[in-house]
Amino acid sequence: MNAEHGRALPPEFLAPRGSSFTEFLRMRAPELLPGSGAGRGSDGQVDAPHGTTIVTLTFRGGVLVAGDRRATMGTFIANRDIEKVFAADDYSAVGIAGTAGTAIEIVKLFQVELEHYEKIEGTLLSLEGKANRLGAMIRGNLPNAMRGLSVLPVFAGYDLDQRVGRIFSYDVTGGCYEEQRHHSVGSGSLFARGALKKLWQEDLTEDRALHVAVEALYDAADDDSATGGPDLSRSIWPTCAVVSVDGVRFVDDEQLEALATEVVQSRRGNPGGAR
Amino acid sequence: MTMPMYVSPEQLMKDRADFARKGIARGRSVIVASYATGIAFVAENPSRTLHKVSELYDRIGFAGAGKYNEFENLRVAGIRYADMRGYSYDRSDVTARGLANAYTQTLGAIFTQESKPYEVEIAVAQVGGGQDDDQIYRLTYDGSVTEERGFVVMGGASEPIATALRERWTPALPLADVLRLAVELLGGNGEEHRELAAGDLEVAVLDRRRQRRTFRRVGGPLLDALLDGRGATQDVPTRDDSRPGLHDTLTEHDPDGATTADGPGDPAASSNPQTQRED
Numbered sequence: 001m002n003a004e005h006g007r008a009l010p011p012e013f014l015a016p017r018g019s020s021f022t023e024f025l026r027m028r029a030p031e032l033l034p035g036s037g038a039g040r041g042s043d044g045q046v047d048a049p050h051g052t053t054i055v056t057l058t059f060r061g062g063v064l065v066a067g068d069r070r071a072t073m074g075t076f077i078a079n080r081d082i083e084k085v086f087a088a089d090d091y092s093a094v095g096i097a098g099t100a101g102t103a104i105e106i107v108k109l110f111q112v113e114l115e116h117y118e119k120i121e122g123t124l125l126s127l128e129g130k131a132n133r134l135g136a137m138i139r140g141n142l143p144n145a146m147r148g149l150s151v152l153p154v155f156a157g158y159d160l161d162q163r164v165g166r167i168f169s170y171d172v173t174g175g176c177y178e179e180q181r182h183h184s185v186g187s188g189s190l191f192a193r194g195a196l197k198k199l200w201q202e203d204l205t206e207d208r209a210l211h212v213a214v215e216a217l218y219d220a221a222d223d224d225s226a227t228g229g230p231d232l233s234r235s236i237w238p239t240c241a242v243v244s245v246d247g248v249r250f251v252d253d254e255q256l257e258a259l260a261t262e263v264v265q266s267r268r269g270n271p272g273g274a275r
Numbered sequence: 276m277t278m279p280m281y282v283s284p285e286q287l288m289k290d291r292a293d294f295a296r297k298g299i300a301r302g303r304s305v306i307v308a309s310y311a312t313g314i315a316f317v318a319e320n321p322s323r324t325l326h327k328v329s330e331l332y333d334r335i336g337f338a339g340a341g342k343y344n345e346f347e348n349l350r351v352a353g354i355r356y357a358d359m360r361g362y363s364y365d366r367s368d369v370t371a372r373g374l375a376n377a378y379t380q381t382l383g384a385i386f387t388q389e390s391k392p393y394e395v396e397i398a399v400a401q402v403g404g405g406q407d408d409d410q411i412y413r414l415t416y417d418g419s420v421t422e423e424r425g426f427v428v429m430g431g432a433s434e435p436i437a438t439a440l441r442e443r444w445t446p447a448l449p450l451a452d453v454l455r456l457a458v459e460l461l462g463g464n465g466e467e468h469r470e471l472a473a474g475d476l477e478v479a480v481l482d483r484r485r486q487r488r489t490f491r492r493v494g495g496p497l498l499d500a501l502l503d504g505r506g507a508t509q510d511v512p513t514r515d516d517s518r519p520g521l522h523d524t525l526t527e528h529d530p531d532g533a534t535t536a537d538g539p540g541d542p543a544a545s546s547n548p549q550t551q552r553e554d
Contacts, residue, residue: 007380008377008380008381008383008384009352009356009377009378009380009381012355013352013355013356013381014348014349014352014381021355021358021359021362024355024359025359025362028355028359029359029363032359032362032363090521090522091519108362109362112358112361112362115358116354116355116358118521118523119329119330119331119354119358120351120354122324122326122521122523123521124520124521160519160520245519246519
């Protein structure tokens with residue numbers, strides 16, 4: 001793999017500068033790219049853990065991304081406390097649905113890609129620039145997607161020029177679409193979207209937005225067997241990343257516990273949350 | 276048949292070394308010095324965009340003296356090496372020693388094989404948990420590498436500066452003292468002494484109290500306060516500037532004295548995408 005110990009750096013390292021880490025990897029060590037083994041072997045389907053529901057919504061002063069904690073393999077729960085929401089850099093977060101292993105690999109590469117650009121160029125990529133880079137990585141995963149290992153992220157970031165939170169969604173071919181107000185991806189997204197439509201309002205406060213996200217995830221878990229609800233007995237709560245002008249912050253467990261407990265309480269005798 | 280003129284290997288190496296040394300001697304000096312809470316980089320560099328000092332990885336910094344395009348090439352190669360190693364293994368597996376090894380082999384190969392050697396000297400520094408764990412490597416045009424304790428001086432008139440530092444530098448100095456000492460020495464001595472202002476300097480630190488990315492440039496009012504001998508500011512704050520954007524430069528100083536309240540690893544000050552909530 002890379003620069004074997006005790007040898008001079010190969011010429012690619014000193015090649016005229018490009019600031020993309022992915023392009024450098026493609027040149028130097030393509031086997032390290034996500035899903036690089038896809039060309040070989042049979043065309044059969046692979047059983048691998050799948051991540052499920054991610055919700056994202058804008059609020060006054062930023063955008064919030066939240067995900068449940070379950071990964072499933074068919075009807076089998078593969079993992080109860082997987083994390084599917086990641087900070088991509090100081091001002092953006094990404095939530096992933098689809099094949100967990102491939103998705104985590106893509107997020108890891110995306111994080112290095114953004115930091116690499118920052119270090120070489122000495123400046124931040126624009127929010128659209130980041131969203132497009134992620135799109136290119138999803139496009140690169142297309143051969144994998146055709147074998148059932150698809151990854152669908154949702155990307156949310158704070159736009160330092162326009163001073164708003166913005167949301168981008170993707171399709172398996174790498175198409176990148178800007179979403180307004182709120183969005184959800186994954187197996188429970190149908191139900192989460194319904195909840196978001198009814199609960200989202202213009203100019204939400206951060207606390208209120210967090211409440212809406214947890215409630216939308218609760219609704220997704222209610223009707224989708226692959227989405228995990230708040231697990232009171234094991235103390236497993238959704239992952240929530242808040243992106244604002246102050247950067248990315250993960251909501252701490254105490255606050256989420258209080259919120260999830262409150263949502264579960266309020267649904268007693270009112271399972272649909274009618275109001 | 277014409278025979279190429281015979282040049283003895285000794286002569287060939289000497290000519291190349293002289294050539295490289297001359298090139299380096301034309302440049303301004305750079306000082307890398309360890310201080311109580313980190314490692315400081317001080318370079319005389321009036322440009323605000325063409326840097327001599329840079330971040331390589333979380334706890335590793337880079338400084339170059341000599342020809343800009345050549346050490347810039349090495350800087351980018353180092354970032355590529357570090358990011359690739361961190362990506363394929365783990366962030367903790369990227370070390371200054373590994374980088375210094377890669378650089379020494381690369382510079383050595385260029386020195387003997389290319390038509391012209393690189394006219395550069397570079398330093399690779401890694402900040403440790405304590406001052407004893409700091410590592411500073413100095414690499415020269417021919418690929419020779421030395422690990423230095425405490426400080427490194429490179430570039431133009433480095434010898435008199437190194438001599439003065441040997442007398443006056445002590446490990447426990449706070450950042451402000453190290454900076455003032457470095458700036459005084461960079462200005463030269465005797466009749467040729469020049470007073471260097473904040474605008475002529477490029478200053479950066481690797482702050483051992485920070486988590487993950489420890490490299491920060493220092494500028495603006497903060498640098499003025501640090502260089503002002505009478506000020507109370509002795510160290511950089513561990514909190515980033517409040518302005519939004521790239522957090523690679525510290526310019527604001529704590530009016531109450533920067534060193535006071537901030538303990539090691541203030542979680543609010545760290546920007547840590549990869550380890551998520553374990554912060």
